[in-house]
Amino acid sequence: MLRSRKVKIGVISFEHMHGLSYARALSSIEGAELAGIADADEDRGRRMAAVFNTEYYRDYHDLLDTEAEGVIICTNNKQHREVAVAAASCGKHVLVEKPFAVSAADAYEMVKAATVHHIRLMNAFPMRFNQNVLEAKRLIEEGSIGEILCMTGINHGKIPSGWFLDPSLSGGGAIMDHTVHLADVMRWFTGSEYRSVYCESGELIHNKGIEDCGIVNVQFENGVFATIDCSWAHHRNYPIWPQVDVEIVGTKGVLNLKAFGQVERIYDTEAGIIEDAVWSGSGDEGMIAEFAEVCSTGKAPVASGEDGAKALEVALAAYESSRTHRLQTVRHICLA
Amino acid sequence: MIKIALLGCGTMGNVHARAYRNIPNASLVSVCDIDKAKAEATAEINGSCAYSDFYEMLLHEDFDVLDICLPTYLHKEYAVKGFQHKKHVFCEKPIALCVKDAEEMIGMAQQKHLKLSVGHVVRYFPAYANAVAAVNSGRIGTPRLIRTTRNQGFPRWSWQNWYADESRSGGLMLDLIIHDFDWICHSFGKIERVYALSLKGKVLDKDHCMVTLRMQNGAIAHVEGSWAYPDGSPFRTTFEVVGTSGQIEFDSIKNTGIERYENTGSYKTVFSSPLCPSLDPYTTEIREFIDCVEQDTALKVTGEEALAALKIALAAVRSVQTGESIGASEAGIC
Numbered sequence: 105m106l107r108s109r110k111v112k113i114g115v116i117s118f119e120h121m122h123g124l125s126y127a128r129a130l131s132s133i134e135g136a137e138l139a140g141i142a143d144a145d146e147d148r149g150r151r152m153a154a155v156f157n158t159e160y161y162r163d164y165h166d167l168l169d170t171e172a173e174g175v176i177i178c179t180n181n182k183q184h185r186e187v188a189v190a191a192a193s194c195g196k197h198v199l200v201e202k203p204f205a206v207s208a209a210d211a212y213e214m215v216k217a218a219t220v221h222h223i224r225l226m227n228a229f230p231m232r233f234n235q236n237v238l239e240a241k242r243l244i245e246e247g248s249i250g251e252i253l254c255m256t257g258i259n260h261g262k263i264p265s266g267w268f269l270d271p272s273l274s275g276g277g278a279i280m281d282h283t284v285h286l287a288d289v290m291r292w293f294t295g296s297e298y299r300s301v302y303c304e305s306g307e308l309i310h311n312k313g314i315e316d317c318g319i320v321n322v323q324f325e326n327g328v329f330a331t332i333d334c335s336w337a338h339h340r341n342y343p344i345w346p347q348v349d350v351e352i353v354g355t356k357g358v359l360n361l362k363a364f365g366q367v368e369r370i371y372d373t374e375a376g377i378i379e380d381a382v383w384s385g386s387g388d389e390g391m392i393a394e395f396a397e398v399c400s401t402g403k404a405p406v407a408s409g410e411d412g413a414k415a416l417e418v419a420l421a422a423y424e425s426s427r428t429h430r431l432q433t434v435r436h437i438c439l440a
Numbered sequence: 441m442i443k444i445a446l447l448g449c450g451t452m453g454n455v456h457a458r459a460y461r462n463i464p465n466a467s468l469v470s471v472c473d474i475d476k477a478k479a480e481a482t483a484e485i486n487g488s489c490a491y492s493d494f495y496e497m498l499l500h501e502d503f504d505v506l507d508i509c510l511p512t513y514l515h516k517e518y519a520v521k522g523f524q525h526k527k528h529v530f531c532e533k534p535i536a537l538c539v540k541d542a543e544e545m546i547g548m549a550q551q552k553h554l555k556l557s558v559g560h561v562v563r564y565f566p567a568y569a570n571a572v573a574a575v576n577s578g579r580i581g582t583p584r585l586i587r588t589t590r591n592q593g594f595p596r597w598s599w600q601n602w603y604a605d606e607s608r609s610g611g612l613m614l615d616l617i618i619h620d621f622d623w624i625c626h627s628f629g630k631i632e633r634v635y636a637l638s639l640k641g642k643v644l645d646k647d648h649c650m651v652t653l654r655m656q657n658g659a660i661a662h663v664e665g666s667w668a669y670p671d672g673s674p675f676r677t678t679f680e681v682v683g684t685s686g687q688i689e690f691d692s693i694k695n696t697g698i699e700r701y702e703n704t705g706s707y708k709t710v711f712s713s714p715l716c717p718s719l720d721p722y723t724t725e726i727r728e729f730i731d732c733v734e735q736d737t738a739l740k741v742t743g744e745e746a747l748a749a750l751k752i753a754l755a756a757v758r759s760v761q762t763g764e765s766i767g768a769s770e771a772g773i774c
Contacts, residue, residue: 253639254648256664258587302635302765304652304660308584309684317585317682319652319662321637329637331650333662337585337682353639353648353668429633429765 111400112139112172116164116179116187118148119267120201122228122388123178127156129392130176136396139172168194174399176228176392177201180273181280185210188225192217197224197402199395203284204412206275208420208437211413215439218409224398226405227412229288231348231363233390237289240352240361244293249354252294255330257286260347263310263336270314277314279305279422282334284415285348287322288407291414293352296326298414298434301421310336320422332418343369344380363387413437442466442730445501445527447494447518448509449473449482450599452532452559456507457485459726462717466730470501494518498525505530505733507726511599512615513608516541519556523548528555528733530726534618534753535746537610539772542750546743557729557739558746560622564721567690571681572627580683583628584659587680588620591666593673594645604645611640612647613753617665620679621653622749628681629657631773635765636756639668651756656768672708748773 113136115127130138138156142164143149153160161167164187167175174197177187184205191198198218204227205211218225231237244252259282267273274280291298305318317335324330338347348363366384391407398405417434425432442465446453449471460468468486473479476492483490491497498521506522508515508531516536522529529549535558536542549556562568575583595603602608609615613636625631631653638649648668653661678691693711700710717723728740755771 253643253646253668254637254650256589256650300763302652304633304635304654306658306660308658308660309682311684317660319660321635321650321652323637327642329650331637331652331662333587335585335682337680337687339682339686342687353666355643355646356670358666358669358673431764 110135110137111396112137113396113399114140114142114167114172114175116142116167116175116177118143118152118178119180120178122201125388126176126392129389131156133393133396135400140167140170142167165190168196173197174395180267181206181275182273185214188214189217192221192223195221195223197399199226199228201228202412203280203419204409204416208435211416211437215409215413224402224405225409226395226398227407227409228391229285229407230387230391231285231289232292232407234363234387235385236361236363236365240359241293243359248357249352249359250356251354252328253353253355254328255290256351257290257330257332258347258349259286259334260337262338262340262342262345263312263316269312276423278316278334278336279318279419283320283332283419283422286332286350287415287418288411289350290330294324294326294328296324296328298418299323299325301418301425301432301434303422303425305426318422320418322418343378410439413439442505442734443469443503444505444507445469445497445503446471446507446509449478450509453509454482455722456509456726457482459720459723460486462723463727463730465734469503470497472497504528508532511602511608512537512610516545519545520548523552523554530557530729532559534610534614534750535743539751542747546747549743555733555739556743557741558743559725560741560746560749561721561725562619562623563626564724566719568623571688571690574688575681575683580681580687581685583681583683585682586624586628586659586661589664589678590617590620591669592675593669593671594667612649612665612667613756617663618749618753620663621752624653624661625748625752626745628659629655631752632656632768633765634752634755634759634771636759638760640760672706674709674711
């Protein structure tokens with residue numbers, strides 16, 4: 105039975121720039137409606153509300169008082185807990201930007217709030233909806249490379265600006281920002297949980313007062329091991345922003361996944377830039393469509409809050425290991 | 441004119457033999473392999489004399505340099521024999537399988553006032569050498585994050601399959617990615633800590649490892665090596681050096697001169713970058729050594745440097761065994 109009414113979803117804050125892409129994806133979904141935008145930054149919020157032709161709220165609680173079924177949270181990382189817990193207590197389904205939270209305690213509270221208030225909590229892992237990642241997952245399940253033995257992951261990017269560089273709002277630098285995408289993808293590929301982490305990291309490149317390089321070595325319960333390079337390693341004239349590569353070594357073969365591999369090179373003499381423009385789509389559309397369906401049907405999401413918490417555990421252990429230079433056992437957030 | 445005797449006429453022996461054709465002050469007078477047919481084939485490259493017995497060659501040939509292209513487990517034994525007979529030694533990498541053997545080789549060369557150099561040829565590959573030159577001229581600022589890969593199928597092509605035998609080759613860490621350890625250590629600074637993950641012993645006929653190096657100057661390096669690609673996979677090396685103001689990338693498959701696709705029973709793809717003799721890395725490394733011998737000047741690749749690379753490889757092996765990082769002092773790297 106088709107629903108006559110469109111599912112209503114609000115966006116809380118554009119502090120994280122992904123909010124724009126998510127709002128755009130949401131507007132293109134037939135069965136969904138952008139129900140409103142809340143942003144403490146009034147100028148930004150009103151601008152976005154005008155662009156998407158929707159209601160603006162200065163206080164996100166006012167958006168939570170509407171009949172929206174769900175909200176997408178793109179605040180700074182630190183605020184994820186407060187907003188997600190408030191949204192859950194108002195009975196809204198929640199899609200929260202990654203990283204899921206900045207601490208184990210915050211992650212625990214968020215998952216607990218979702219359980220208590222019977223709402224669906226989803227973490228923004230667009231890589232789960234990237235067509236190359238999906239194809240890699242299919243090939244792995246089909247057994248085309250046999251059993252996974254180990255993986256090498258690279259998630260390089262350019263250094264972000266603003267609150268990303270303020271640990272009190274971001275929870276940390278490159279490790280917090282870039283470990284979780286691949287930590288989630290690898291956990292999804294192996295179907296196993298993380299056991300231990302060894303990390304070397306530091307503020308090495310950009311001189312912005314926050315760690316910008318990290319090599320995160322991980323081991324899974326099932327014996328698979330991997331490295332995740334979470335460095336903001338690209339300089340400003342690098343031809344592409346996102347780089348998400350995974351080399352997956354199996355018993356029968358090797359799979360090299362490049363989530364943003366489909367590019368065409370543009371040489372722009374006016375702007376003085378060379379750009380590798382991605383033509384294959386990012387995964388955002390699929391992720392927002394999934395959240396719309398979650399809000400509409402109440403189904404369990406692909407990439408849940410628990411998945412977000414599991415990926416966060418790796419980043420937290422990486423910080424610990426960076427300090428001790430020792431192998432760190434992953435502390436599992438009690439999600440029962 | 442420096443006279444050379446080559447010991448071991450396998451893959452590397454033939455590469456060295458061809459390199460001598462373009463080194464004007466070197467003469468490859470003789471070659472030796474226990475397989476006489478191999479020795480004769482290699483001898484033809486330069487019109488050298490072929491031997492199947494090392495002592496026969498010592499007895500009949502007058503030469504200055506012994507070029508050792510034997511499997512690794514034989515390096516020390518023949519280097520020592522070379523020094524005993526007052527020969528300078530150029531030895532393929534790795535210098536030896538253990539620190540003790542390497543130290544014995546270095547000590548003996550010093551004691552006898554003979555030269556010992558080791559084939560850490562990656563430094564001489566133009567892409568690698570140019571990257572270091574670009575770094576040294578300040579084009580990317582201070583190098584801070586270095587990634588290298590060196591990936592291929594399991595090496596089944598060797599004599600008696602000796603690469604596959606850890607006790608004779610040292611395995612992936614000592615045989616393959618020691619190249620990258622040497623390049624990184626020589627070009628970007630000394631090592632502070634080593635952590636490594638490896639498939640070693642988990643799967644038959646496969647190995648794959650990732651080594652995280654922390655340098656004393658704070659930089660981080662990620663070194664990957666593979667013998668886990670399917671048979672027939674193209675050999676591929678890559679590097680990425682990220683500095684404080686720029687970065688350099690290289691990929692031997694993307695940045696190549698020749699792509700070759702063959703089907704001789706099984707499908708095969710080869711990527712190669714043919715180089716003129718003046719740029720050929722094997723020719724350059726040996727030519728430099730010959731010049732040092734002839735002019736009695738300081739070596740470009742010393743036994744001590746080869747030992748340093750070996751110590752990193754051994755620390756990586758030990759890190760896999762213990763599951764913890766190995767510090768420089770524990771690894772004997774000072």
